[in-house]
Amino acid sequence: MQNLRIVVSIPGEEDYDVRAGTGLLSTLGDQLRRCPATAKAPKLIVITDQNVERLYLDAAMASLADAGYEASSVVVPAGEGAKALEVAGEVWNAMAALGLTRDCAAVALGGGVVGDLAGFTASTFMRGITVVQAPTTLLSMVDSSVGGKTAVNLDAGKNLVGTFCQPAYVCADVTTLSSLDEREWTCGLAEAAKSAIMDSDDFFFWMVEHADDLFAREQAAVVEAVKCCVVFKAGVVAEDKTESRGVRECLNYGHTLAHAIEMLAGYGTFSHGAAVAEGMRFAAFLTERTVGVEPGFADAQAALLDALGLPYLPWEAAPEDILAAMKHDKKTRGGDVRFVLVRDVAAWEVAAVPDADILSALKAYFEMKCQG
Numbered sequence: 001m002q003n004l005r006i007v008v009s010i011p012g013e014e015d016y017d018v019r020a021g022t023g024l025l026s027t028l029g030d031q032l033r034r035c036p037a038t039a040k041a042p043k044l045i046v047i048t049d050q051n052v053e054r055l056y057l058d059a060a061m062a063s064l065a066d067a068g069y070e071a072s073s074v075v076v077p078a079g080e081g082a083k084a085l086e087v088a089g090e091v092w093n094a095m096a097a098l099g100l101t102r103d104c105a106a107v108a109l110g111g112g113v114v115g116d117l118a119g120f121t122a123s124t125f126m127r128g129i130t131v132v133q134a135p136t137t138l139l140s141m142v143d144s145s146v147g148g149k150t151a152v153n154l155d156a157g158k159n160l161v162g163t164f165c166q167p168a169y170v171c172a173d174v175t176t177l178s179s180l181d182e183r184e185w186t187c188g189l190a191e192a193a194k195s196a197i198m199d200s201d202d203f204f205f206w207m208v209e210h211a212d213d214l215f216a217r218e219q220a221a222v223v224e225a226v227k228c229c230v231v232f233k234a235g236v237v238a239e240d241k242t243e244s245r246g247v248r249e250c251l252n253y254g255h256t257l258a259h260a261i262e263m264l265a266g267y268g269t270f271s272h273g274a275a276v277a278e279g280m281r282f283a284a285f286l287t288e289r290t291v292g293v294e295p296g297f298a299d300a301q302a303a304l305l306d307a308l309g310l311p312y313l314p315w316e317a318a319p320e321d322i323l324a325a326m327k328h329d330k331k332t333r334g335g336d337v338r339f340v341l342v343r344d345v346a347a348w349e350v351a352a353v354p355d356a357d358i359l360s361a362l363k364a365y366f367e368m369k370c371q372g
Contacts, residue, residue, distance in 0.1 A: 004227050008146060008234040010241055013166050018146060018234075020226045022219070024173035025059050028107075028134060029067025037130045037168035041105045044071040045095060047118040048109040049078040052136055055179050060109050060134065071107075072098050080267035082113050083152045085161070091121040095129075105130035105168070111137035111184070112144040112272065116162070119150030123165035133167040136176040138188025138222070139273055142195065142229035145170050147237045147251075153267070157328035158259045164242050174222055182309065187273030189214060189308040190254075192225050194276060197301060197345055198250045199232040204345045208300070211307035249331060249350045253340040254279030260325035264317050277310035285368070286361045287341040290353060294344035312369055319362035323355060 003021025019031065032038040044064060048057050053075050064071040074094040076082040095106075106129060108118030115133055122131040133145035151162025177185070192214070196203040206228070207214070213221035233251065240247035257279035261270060270278075284298040305311075323337070331338040336352035343349075 004223065006227060006230050006234065010166060010238050012241065014168070016166065016168055016170065018170040018172065018230050020141065020172040020174065020223055020230070022173065022175050024171050025056060025134065025176065026063055028060055028171055029063040029065070029069055031171060032064070032069070032132065032169065033067050035169045038105045038132060041103060041130065042070065043098065043100055043104045044069050044107055045098060045100060045104070046071060046073040046107045046109050047076065047091060047114060047121070048073060049076050049082060049114050051078040052110040052114065056109060056136060056176060060107070076114070076117065080113055080153070083117055085152055088117060088121050088152055091117065092125055095121070095125045100125065100129060102126050102129055105132060107132045107134055109134045109136065110140070111135065112140045115140050115144050116151050119148070119165050119167070120152055120162055123150055123163040128165070130168045131165060133170045135170070135172050137180060137184055138177055139191050141172045141174070141226050142188055143191040143233065145172065146230050146233050148241070157325070158262060159330065160328070172226060174219060174226070177217065177222065183271050185217065186309040187271035190273030190277040190305070190310050192229055193304055193308060194253050194280060195229045195232050197280070197342060198253055198348060199228070200346050203228050203232065208304055211304060215307065215309050246350060250340055250348050252331060253342060253348065254283055256326055256329050256331065256337065256339050257282045257322070259329060260322050261313070261315065263325045264321060265315055270313060270315070274310060274313060277305050278313040281305065281312065282365055283339055283341060285365050286339060286353065287343060289361055290357060291341055291343065291351070293342070297342070297344050316366045316369070319359045322362055323358055326358070
């Protein structure tokens with residue numbers, strides 16, 4: 001299979017490559033020697049978690065050593081709990097102990113949690129060192145490794161402390177995806193479905209046509225999905241790098257409810273993607289009740305999510321508690337919860353929804369799920 005190269009061009013930033021394909025992790029060192037931002041880095045720090053450590057850290061470190069890099073590693077706990085200020089402090093201290101300077105670089109080896117944590121700590125250590133993303137989960141390949149959002153969580157909510165820091169390079173070796181369990185696999189498929197819905201009819205109907213292949217992890221389909229997601233997200237970020245023009249908010253489709261679910265159910269109870277899929281279903285339900293949707297859209301979205309192994313979540317909570325959690329969403333303005341509302345594929349808007357309408361919709365949504 002031919003490896004893909006996608007160039008991400010963002011105004012005011014250096015262009016960077018996203019490489020996607022097979023066997024790339026074994027040549028990571030050589031790739032970084034060809035990347036201007038890392039070619040002469042005196043030291044590298046690889047940030048990974050306990051699960052990825054036993055699977056891929058040795059291969060990554062061997063590749064870096066073969067390319068002549070002085071590389072060290074720091075291993076954090078696996079799971080959403082690693083996106084915490086306490087863990088970030090441990091990583092900063094490790095960077096300091098290793099004597100990293102501003103011409104050094106950090107390599108994020110892992111999924112979305114590692115990518116967010118590594119990006120956040122690298123972008124703030126010495127006011128910013130270079131970061132490279134080496135995603136090992138489908139979610140991080142199709143979404144979080146591209147675009148430069150980094151963050152850690154607070155008790156008050158998810159991703160409330162963060163920075164915008166574009167990576168210098170992204171190395172997406174799809175052979176690492178073979179180690180994912182079904183929960184993590186479908187987690188990534190949810191973000192891919194989100195991108196397809198926001199992007200275009202071509203991408204959406206391609207996903208509908210290839211849903212079975214994607215669920216079965218057919219490699220050519222997976223690489224194509226990664227390519228389409230990266231191209232879509234790169235285009236969005238190029239228009240709205242820091243989410244200040246309203247364009248990038250489309251990437252939060254489904255996330256308003258999703259983040260509330262994760263907070264109330266407990267981080268890790270459901271995968272992020274499963275929560276996003278539930279959030280997409282609710283957003284379509286809410287859109288139908290508020291601004292209206294094109295006939296068949298909600299059903300088509302539901303059918304795609306079903307085919308990708310993302311059914312309704314067996315979860316509910318008091319609407320008042322969900323609304324309170326939603327108030328911490330980053331899209332909230334002046335106390336008003338704002339949703340990405342999708343009328344049809346690639347036809348979306350961000351709108352403030354009155355509290356009473358959210359509470360009414362949540363109650364009706366849970367009733368509908370019980371009846372269904």
